[in-house]
Amino acid sequence: MALVLTGWSLAAGPPIELTVDATDAPRRLLHARMTIPASPGALRLAYPKWIPGEHGPTGPITDVAGLRVTAGGKALAWRRDPVDLYVVEVQVPAGVTAIEVSFDLLSPPEARGFSSGSSMTTQLAVLNWNQVLMYPAGTPSDQLDYKATLKVPQGWKYGTALPIVRETGDTVEFQPAPLTTLVDSPVLTGRNLRTIDLSPGSTPAHYLHLAADSPAALDASEDKIAKFRNLVRETGALYNSRHYRSYHFLMTLSDHVAHFGLEHHESSDDRVAERTLLDNDLWLQSGALLPHEMTHSWNGKFRRPAGLATLDYGAPMQGDLLWVYEGLTQYLGGVLAARSGLWTEEEWRQQIARTAAQMDATPGRAWRPVADTAIAAQLLYESRADRSNYRRGTDFYPEGALIWLEADTIIRRESRGQRSLDTFIQNFYGGPGGKPELKPYTAADLYAALQAVQAYDWPGFFRQRVYEISERAPLGGIAGAGWRLVYRDAPTAMDKSSEAASKGVDVRYSLGLELSEEGGIGDVVARSPADRAGITPSAKVLAVNGRQFTRDVMRAAIREAKNSAAPIELLVKDGEFYRTFPVDCHTGERYPDLERDASQADLLSAIGQARR
Numbered sequence: 001m002a003l004v005l006t007g008w009s010l011a012a013g014p015p016i017e018l019t020v021d022a023t024d025a026p027r028r029l030l031h032a033r034m035t036i037p038a039s040p041g042a043l044r045l046a047y048p049k050w051i052p053g054e055h056g057p058t059g060p061i062t063d064v065a066g067l068r069v070t071a072g073g074k075a076l077a078w079r080r081d082p083v084d085l086y087v088v089e090v091q092v093p094a095g096v097t098a099i100e101v102s103f104d105l106l107s108p109p110e111a112r113g114f115s116s117g118s119s120m121t122t123q124l125a126v127l128n129w130n131q132v133l134m135y136p137a138g139t140p141s142d143q144l145d146y147k148a149t150l151k152v153p154q155g156w157k158y159g160t161a162l163p164i165v166r167e168t169g170d171t172v173e174f175q176p177a178p179l180t181t182l183v184d185s186p187v188l189t190g191r192n193l194r195t196i197d198l199s200p201g202s203t204p205a206h207y208l209h210l211a212a213d214s215p216a217a218l219d220a221s222e223d224k225i226a227k228f229r230n231l232v233r234e235t236g237a238l239y240n241s242r243h244y245r246s247y248h249f250l251m252t253l254s255d256h257v258a259h260f261g262l263e264h265h266e267s268s269d270d271r272v273a274e275r276t277l278l279d280n281d282l283w284l285q286s287g288a289l290l291p292h293e294m295t296h297s298w299n300g301k302f303r304r305p306a307g308l309a310t311l312d313y314g315a316p317m318q319g320d321l322l323w324v325y326e327g328l329t330q331y332l333g334g335v336l337a338a339r340s341g342l343w344t345e346e347e348w349r350q351q352i353a354r355t356a357a358q359m360d361a362t363p364g365r366a367w368r369p370v371a372d373t374a375i376a377a378q379l380l381y382e383s384r385a386d387r388s389n390y391r392r393g394t395d396f397y398p399e400g401a402l403i404w405l406e407a408d409t410i411i412r413r414e415s416r417g418q419r420s421l422d423t424f425i426q427n428f429y430g431g432p433g434g435k436p437e438l439k440p441y442t443a444a445d446l447y448a449a450l451q452a453v454q455a456y457d458w459p460g461f462f463r464q465r466v467y468e469i470s471e472r473a474p475l476g477g478i479a480g481a482g483w484r485l486v487y488r489d490a491p492t493a494m495d496k497s498s499e500a501a502s503k504g505v506d507v508r509y510s511l512g513l514e515l516s517e518e519g520g521i522g523d524v525v526a527r528s529p530a531d532r533a534g535i536t537p538s539a540k541v542l543a544v545n546g547r548q549f550t551r552d553v554m555r556a557a558i559r560e561a562k563n564s565a566a567p568i569e570l571l572v573k574d575g576e577f578y579r580t581f582p583v584d585c586h587t588g589e590r591y592p593d594l595e596r597d598a599s600q601a602d603l604l605s606a607i608g609q610a611r612r
């Protein structure tokens with residue numbers, strides 16, 4: 001597809017003026033007001049529905065309240081479209097050249113999800129502009145300009161990629177920008193906010209803006225900051241060009257916002273636990289988050305599957321190529337974490353082992369190909385944990401990462417070490433850079449670009465791994481890189497930090513259970529010993545062999561049963577009912593790890609090596 005959208009130059013005509021009063025953000029309330037140029041007759045106003053990067057219809061329309069439309073001070077009646085519930089229609093009277101639209105956003109407490117999840121505490125707020133504006137329905141977002149003004153709570157500081165005109169007290173006036181750019185440029189604001197220059201003296205500039213629920217949580221060590229600076233240098237070495245004017249990590253440290261990362265061209269919205277910079281387990285578990293989200297500036301924002309490059313926020317997105325958009329990003333996020341030192345090479349390998357084991361113990365792979373998890377992404381992001389290994393979740397991330405590792409090893413092998421996936425990345429994601437651009441692609445474009453790097457049956461390779469079902473996970477990349485997936489009787493450092501950070505007990509490769517620290521059953525692996533014994537997800541394990549459930553009691557019972565014919569007896573509570581299940585599990589403890597295959601070259605070490 002040759003279509004190249006820019007979206008970073010202004011359209012003709014007066015901009016829509018948008019004022020957002022965030023002084024009530026500590027009470028999880030935003031006040032929005034717009035002046036929209038209009039001419040007499042019917043006017044349809046849309047609230048953004050399909051949110052870029054969230055790959056679904058996630059705009060929080062239910063949290064819009066107090067909607068009022070006026071012209072010259074007189075209220076106009078509005079009526080919601082009965083089919084498209086994100087659109088309202090008003091009749092603009094004769095002689096009117098602009099209307100005023102105002103409403104409040106009721107931001108949710110303690111809610112999961114992406115940006116429509118919890119975004120504000122008494123100490124900080126993440127403002128996503130798509131939640132506080134409306135636009136003339138059906139107009140491409142590149143063709144609408146907005147002049148935004150934001151008032152933050154008294155004394156709060158802020159960070160954003162959106163260029164400003166001036167600050168007056170607590171009011172920030174931004175440069176007029178196309179709607180595409182505005183929605184792509186969230187603002188992080190807070191009482192406790194610290195900005196760190198990650199590429200001092202270099203162009204373009206890179207900043208890490210930290211906002212936290214406590215001043216203490218901002219205390220990143222010099223060693224950690226050095227690793228984030230390494231990440232900036234490693235992305236330069238990997239991509240060779242940068243498609244932004246400046247880059248801003250907006251990192252929110254709070255236990256009371258939704259935890260996720262959301263990519264943008266010139267920034268990323270990275271939300272983690274409050275003590276992530278202080279606690280080693282939390283730090284390790286979020287090691288690939290910033291590399292993943294920054295990678296999206298190239299893979300996802302600059303180059304985007306045509307089905308996800310929609311013209312306005314009312315147009316449905318098609319996610320069939322999310323195994324590239326997210327799967328390749330997941331792979332490169334790990335690679336860049338290793339190259340930057342955010343993970344050691346060993347931690348990166350342990351993470352690959354965890355991913356491979358998880359995908360291999362997914363019985364849902366017998367009915368559902370990875371491609372279908374991508375097409376159905378907008379449903380699966382919100383799907384429940386129970387029986388998720390049978391249903392399958394958004395597996396295009398982890399399984400996509402394994403498939404791209406294999407592609408990398410194939411290019412290295414077939415080119416006898418002359419080329420690698422890095423070569424493809426520099427070709428496919430390169431360009432003049434310097435500012436955001438959008439260059440959509442199709443599967444055919446992708447295969448042609450891979451073919452130009454290394455002659456191979458790429459359509460056949462991806463057809464088999466992505467579009468067809470397979471009982472086993474794609475482990476060819478691990479083998480091709482000189483390693484083997486094995487199971488050991490002790491958890492790896494990454495296993496331990498995952499359990500500590502998530503407060504869970506993971507015995508899914510022996511007993512077949514994922515548990516909370518209190519014994520709550522998140523999921524039961526289909527066809528595992530626990531499943532064959534009849535245990536149901538969402539029930540709760542109260543006791544193991546007659547003794548109250550704890551992580552250590554559970555582990556000890558699994559170890560002891562290895563050398564015994566006796567079953568492990570689990571007392572389980574499901575609703576109001578109690579029952580004891582004898583579980584035949586004599587595997588002993590099992591935790592995935594990678595083991596070196598000395599007959600092959602160690603390509604993982606080569607891939608994870610710093611390039612700086």
Ligand SMILES: [Zn+2]
Pocket residue numbers: 263292293296325326329
């Ligand atoms: Zn992503």
